Amino acid sequence: MLRVGLTGGIGSGKSTVSNLFREKDVPIIDADIIAREVLDIYPEIKQNIKNTFGEKFFDEKGNLKRREFGNFIFKDEIKRKKLEQIIMPYIKKEIFIRFDSFEKKGEKVCILDAPTLIEQGIYVDMDKNILVWVDLKTQIKRVVERDKLGQAEVLDRINSQMSLEQKKKYVHYIIDNSKDLLTTREQINKIMTSLEELRG
Numbered sequence: 001m002l003r004v005g006l007t008g009g010i011g012s013g014k015s016t017v018s019n020l021f022r023e024k025d026v027p028i029i030d031a032d033i034i035a036r037e038v039l040d041i042y043p044e045i046k047q048n049i050k051n052t053f054g055e056k057f058f059d060e061k062g063n064l065k066r067r068e069f070g071n072f073i074f075k076d077e078i079k080r081k082k083l084e085q086i087i088m089p090y091i092k093k094e095i096f097i098r099f100d101s102f103e104k105k106g107e108k109v110c111i112l113d114a115p116t117l118i119e120q121g122i123y124v125d126m127d128k129n130i131l132v133w134v135d136l137k138t139q140i141k142r143v144v145e146r147d148k149l150g151q152a153e154v155l156d157r158i159n160s161q162m163s164l165e166q167k168k169k170y171v172h173y174i175i176d177n178s179k180d181l182l183t184t185r186e187q188i189n190k191i192m193t194s195l196e197e198l199r200g
Helices: 015-025 032-041 043-055 067-073 077-104 136-147 151-159 162-169 181-199
Strands: 002-007 028-030 109-113 128-133 173-176
Touching: 002 015, 002 181, 015 028, 015 077, 015 109, 015 128, 015 173, 015 181, 028 032, 028 043, 032 043, 032 077, 032 109, 043 077, 067 077, 067 151, 077 162, 109 181, 128 162, 128 181
Parallel strands: 002 109, 002 128, 028 109, 128 173
Antiparallel strands: none
């Protein structure tokens, strides 16, 4: 089975691209969903977060206050790295459990949708990697409209990730998602043909 990494930046339209692959019956492993699920699968993560950052980020039911915690983390690289050290080993473990599960089902290609695929070094474990790219102006505009955030908050989030330009160096395919949906679909069709040829 081909393991394919799919990455982008906030506002690049990676979720749209992921859904277009899903329409083609390609199984998708979503790292963002796993990042939420591991908090329940491995209760020690929540305890670690409480010990490191304090209990104020949890509600009375013991659930993480995601938005509040996100705003707190995004502004500070040291805190962000601390959180990654706590949570990433569990996320990676779950990702590969799910890859194995799809392989056992006889899937030919499986895509990992992961915003920090490159930053976390997961791209090296993939057979191929895809970047969803847009220009910075489009990226900012989309996030402001989608998340109802101010431009400064959006830039905090964009700058917390490696730039899309830097990410280009680490991937095999680039999808320019700054145009219309039809153009994006055409690029996906070409990539699917290439992957199928590789798989044989």
